[in-house]
Amino acid sequence: MTNLLSVRGLGHTYPGAHAPALHSVDLEISRGESVAIMGASGSGKSTLLHALAGIIAPSAGHVLFHASTGPVQVDTLNDDERAKLRREELGFVFQQGLLLSELSALENVAVALMLSGSTRRDAEAAAAGWLADLGLAGLEDRRLGELSGGQVQRVAIARAHVTGAQLIFADEPTGALDSTTSTEVLDLLLHSVTQGRTLVVVTHDPDVAARCQRVVTLRDGSIVSDVAAANA
């Protein structure tokens, strides 16, 4: 398998915080892998995810991402370059702070494509296709407030995939869902891994972690274990 992300000595201290949220993290993630990140609340999981995905600029260390266009040193990019990386190469499925509540389900998915230059008509056609594939046909014009938690996560999944992103980051994608819906949402995410995409998922749920190929555990901002999951 080829390397997708190489992380060296990654550290992050939030402004004003006395202890680092992340400390000397080394990590290699290969193309086509599914990696779960676990750890107690406050152990630095989201911070790690945000640093890998170029949502925050880490205060120490390096993140090398092998993008479709060639290697990119994520930690040295400025705000605009990181935004470009996020919209063109990465997909996100978070619990909150990701979809636009004012837009319809269809528009939320289409916007991702429109930002990379597609026309509205093309973007909406592609978005409608993804929504239909994820079982949301007929709900395109609903706003997020009019969808259930599981449906909202499907919209997020559609948006993460519609641009053809090869690396998907998920932070507690099933955190607010019941167990049946959780399984469905996870199925969808893992299905895209079988198609060659890479998934990095932060989770508290051992069942979610067990279905990933690899589990990385954090404690106080450092990796304490990195093992292949038992039944992967």
Next chain:
Amino acid sequence: MTAMTTALRLAPLFRSGGAQRPGAAALLPVASFAVVTALLLLVIAGARVFFSWDDELASTYQMLAVIALALLVVPLATVGASAAKMAARRRDDRLSSLRLLGASKATLGALTLIEAVTLSALGALGGVVLYAAAAPAVGLLAFRGEALGAGMWMPWWWAPLIAAAVVLLGALSALAGLRAVNVTPLGVRTRQRAAKSPWLRLLLGLGVVVLAVILVQLVPAFGEAGGVIMMMLALGTAFGAGLLALDLIGPWVLRVAARVQHRRAKDVESLVAARTILDDPKAVWRQVGGVAVTSFVGVFAAAGLAFSQAMASGEPGAGEQYLMVDISTGVLVTLAGSFLMVACSAGLNQAAATLDRGPVLVSMDRLGMPRKTMSAATARAMMSALWVVSGGSALCALLLVAPLIGMALFMQPLAVVTVVLVFAAGFLLIRGALFLAARLVPGILARPERVL
């Protein structure tokens, strides 16, 4: 009464909860209340001077003063009300978590009341200080060749009276706002969607316009029947009604325009802009609505200036020679006052709206939307609203003023220039407010956990 006791015990906790957001949430309404109080005091002090005269021309001055008052007081009240609503909206989240913990409706009401009264009282206090600081400068203005001077100082009891009125306004609007948000344990951010009966609002608004126009036509008749007081009341009511009608119709027009814009949108900016308006037309209206006031006042100002110029070319009598100069002064003062107020409220509302849109901004950022696109979307929403607002209000004001003084006055160069200048200033005002509010965005994006 137990509700009040509980609320009093909870109130300090609420304050520390608010401190997380760097004071802006509380500071914005306090500042608005201060501006409202100060302007009210200044305007009333000035008007009192006019009403102390009792010669032949006094009634003309008094009538003009009432027009100015009506033009200033109505918007002052709306600024106050939106300040209170703003304060209430910022409490929504904390209120619903309290509700989740089992706090009773009465406790929540009492809490809201305590906070609203505290904020508006602080603002009113600041406003009195502001008035005292500004009074000497305003006192330099001369009417009938004499500076207002000491006339700007009112008997002391006016200050607590006006302050109390402002606090009452704050408390009442907060309670009204609380009813509108309907706090349920899970009701975080459930915003009231789509006005319940847009048609009713539209009809009501049109009705108010028709009534105002009729009222203006009848002003001379009122004068004959009930003397100058009746005439002034009729005029004041008509102008207040004009502004009220705008407030009723404006959001509806905005929604219709945004629907068209939404259908036609080709890029992300215009799509998000149209959706921003459709999501809550009233909120967008509130942010630019102040300009309705300046356009409205602007048309009156143009009429007033042209009128005084027309008089200048006639044969001035003894007192009339002052009247002409004084109309110009009064017009400019009213214009300046309304601009000051609208500038304050536009800045405050824009900042509050930006904080409110925190979650959306964070989402757009994570999606990788360039910051330029984000601010362009906001600016586009505001600017399209601004066109509707300025056009509608100017039209409405014309409907009211033209029958009173004749259309011909508006063809004069002075009137045309004034209207154009006022419009340009209104646009600059909103641009400025947008510019200031945009500076909050990097701070919001740097600490996303605060808004999510």
